[in-house]
Amino acid sequence: MRTNLPITQREYPFPAGQALVSTTDLQGRILYCNPAFIEVSGYTREELLGQPHNMIRHPDMPEEAFRDMWQTIESGQPWSGLVKNRRKNGDHYWVMANVTPLLDGDRPVGYMSVRTLPDRQQVSEAETLYARMREAASRGGGGGPRLQAGRLAPQGVLARGMDRLQGDGHWRTQALCLLGVAGGWGCAQLMSIWPGRLSTTAAAALLAAGLSVGVAALIRRQNQEPLKDLLRFANRLAAGDLTGQLRAGQAGLSGRLACALNQLSVNLMAIVGDTRAGVDRLRHTSQDLAGGNRDLAERTESQASSLEQTSASMAEITETVRHSADTARDVADVARQAADVTARSTEAVREVTVTVEAIADASRRIREITQVIDGIALQTNLLALNAAVEAARAGEQGRGFGVVAGEVRQLAQRTSVAAREIKDLIEDAGLKVEAGSEQTRRACGTMEEAQAAVQRMSELVAGISAGASEQLNGISQINEAVSHMDQLTQKNAALVDELSSASETVTVQAQAVTEAVAVFRLDAAAPALAHASDAVSLRREMKARRLATA
Template sequence: MWKWMDTSIRTRLTFLVAVFAVMIALVGFAGITTGRATNDDLRAVYLEDAKGLDLLAKDTINLLWARIHLTNFDSVSSPEELKKLLADAHTMVNSANDAWAQFMKLPIPEADRAQLQAADAARTKFVKTALEPAIAALERSDLTTYRELNTNLVPKLFVDYDTALGPLVGARFKYGQQRFDHSQSRYAMSIWISGGLLAAALVLSVVARGVLGRTVVRPLERAIQMFERMASGDLATRMEGQTTAGRRDETARLMHAVSSMQTSLQQIIGQVRTGSDSIASATKQIAAGNADLSQRTEQQASSLEETASSMEELTSIVKQNADNARQASTLAVSASDIAVKGGEVVGRVVDTMAGINESSRKIADIIGVIEGIAFQTNILALNAAVEAARAGEQGRGFAVVAGEVRSLAQRSATAAKEIKELIGDSVGRVQNGSTLVAEAGTVIDEVVVAVRRVTDIMGEISAASEEQSSGIEQVNQAVTQMDQVTQQNAALVEQAAAAAESLEEQAEALRSAVAVFRVEHA
């Protein structure tokens, strides 16, 4: 018995299933054997008895109908009716012959062979010596022979044939009854065998239920109770009634696995409790840090907003400076062009003053010539006056003219002298003006150079202002992006704070859930 308990549940179940399978096979074999024998009996009853009786009935009925057709000859009123009557009689005889031929082919016990031979002889005599000759006489219209046969021989021989069939039919019925009794006895035996096997199977099933209930069901029930305690949170209660100690079947391994699982669950729940406490503490710190970080991020976002606003103002100012520098560069270019034109005008003025100076020199030379002419005229007038004085009274008029000419020459000399002085003064002033104009031209050239330098510097300032404006615009965009990123970071920090708070709630819920379990304390 102990070795039976030491085997695995699979082996036990396999053994029980094999036993039940053998019993079922025996019951099935008995049923199949009985059924096959019964089928053979029924087949024999059908082929040898029922079918034989049916063929005998067909033979007898067809022969009887043939006799009736012959007897109805006196009621025939036309050749067509006679012809039809004879044809029907032949058909009946042929059908009877076919049925009898099939009956003769059926198997028959040797004990019934004599009755069969007697019946066959009586039938052959009736058909060959009475029925067929009577039909042939009608066909020949030999009414005398027909009436003699139909009146005497046909009834007598048919009675003889019917008398011979009686023992044969009785023997067939008796043989069928014997087969039926034999089949009934086999059926009763199969019932007893099947009943015995079923009773044995029932007893075995009761015994198997008791053994399986004690070795499988009870340990499973204890395991279920243990699982229910674990499900309710009781991990401290150990499994009681270790009836599987020393056994090596599946239930023993199951109980050992449940005990190991209980120990593992106690360790896991203890670790989860410790971890949940640590998680709760860490989530609180994370939540506090996220709140502080959220506040700092909001401050940083506010500072970035102010910086972005200042950068926008600075960008506007730099753009305005760039516009002013661009306008100043344009004005400087215009001033440079005007200065160049002024230099050109001053150059032309210098050339004009040089021409005037040259003309003044020429006028001075002409005035010198006029002074020479006046001087010579004065000398000539003086000589004329001297000559007039010498001439006396005749030369008085000439002397007057000479005096006038001399006076005119003196006035011309005086005027020429004054003009010369004025021309000399004008030439000096023109020379001074030419010098000043030359100096002005030099200054204008220097102004043009300076204006060009100013124009270049203003262009560089304008380009630098544009680059500065572009750089400040990029800085402004970067600050704007930083502001957006900071806003997003602030939103993420808020989400992280919310997640930390949710994690803290979940950690608290985990602690509450783990607190349901009772474990052994070390």
């Protein structure tokens, strides 16, 4: 017997309300196991399928239990009993195992095991019994407790006989026949001793014995045959075969039981049929949902990639606009500075214009003064001429006065010449001052126009700077919106992944339910275990999956 190690002697709590279900082929290799079985065993589905069922056998289980189980199910009968199984990590769990042959007609093609939670009293009794069996097996020579169809077999000939009488109507009928025969034989012996007096009594006794045998045979025929049919039908139901029907019309309890079993079979067929149809629809729906989720995942991934590229482009545009806004602000500052310089230059030109105009006014005044000097020189010259005339008249006495008059005339002439030269210079300077004044006025006008242009440019640059700032704010908001959309897309992608996982889980669960209800046969032409694969190919497939996920 296979020994699985290590063991921890820690008991794993059996989940209440759960049933651990598995199916095997005739060699005991696992073809199907439900999620509860997988969870409690501690193995993965890939580690279980295709493997021998005794991989979960606990070393504390005696060989006698499995001998009785195989002997019972190979005869086509169901078996029930307490079993201690081993988990992958060495822990153990107790189950009430119910093993049923899966039949194709009258031929077993596999076995289905349904394990439920036993009560603690049963577990305690099983631990004690199995310990006695292990102790007897270690001593050798047999003689230990034995099991029969999952029950403790009685010890001794008398106990076995009483057990058969209590449990099997066939043995009760045979015992009644034997009693009748024994009574008849006793009467025959008495007739040989007292032939005269006991002839009538003996005849009656023999008749009673014959009637007893006939009645016993009739009772056996009427009771045993319907019960055998009911038992065969119940075993087929237990094996999941819902295709048969019992012959109706029988009287009594057996007839009512046959009707009830037929109704149970029909109800189960309807329930299983609806379940299969619903699971098929669920599987197709989950597959469609999985396909839609895959398409949505691809589109979401594409959208996320586009948003990522858009976000990168928006970041570049944001940086460019920010640089333009900074440049516009710098240009605005330079324009304001130029406006200030232009304003100061305009003011300086105005001051120069005022100064030139003042110089022009001074030149005009000098020209007037020069004219006065020229007039004085002319009058002085006239006076000098008059003095010279008078000196000439005076003769020798007026000679000195004549000399003075000549000098005065020469001085007046030089003054007149100088005054004319000054006048010419003043006039020339006045012309130049007027020209300069005109130029300064034109320069002042030009500077005022330049100042207005610079002010306009400053206003335009300020508008550009404000627009760039607004664009920067708008692009920043767009960038935030794109980032938010990217976050939403990432969340949507995560949600799509969750939906894909959920749809895959639903598909797996639908497949598990499909495999579970596939145990039931609704069509007599369909083979038993139609869902099961060959154990060897199944084991290879599971090994390939384990290697792929490693």
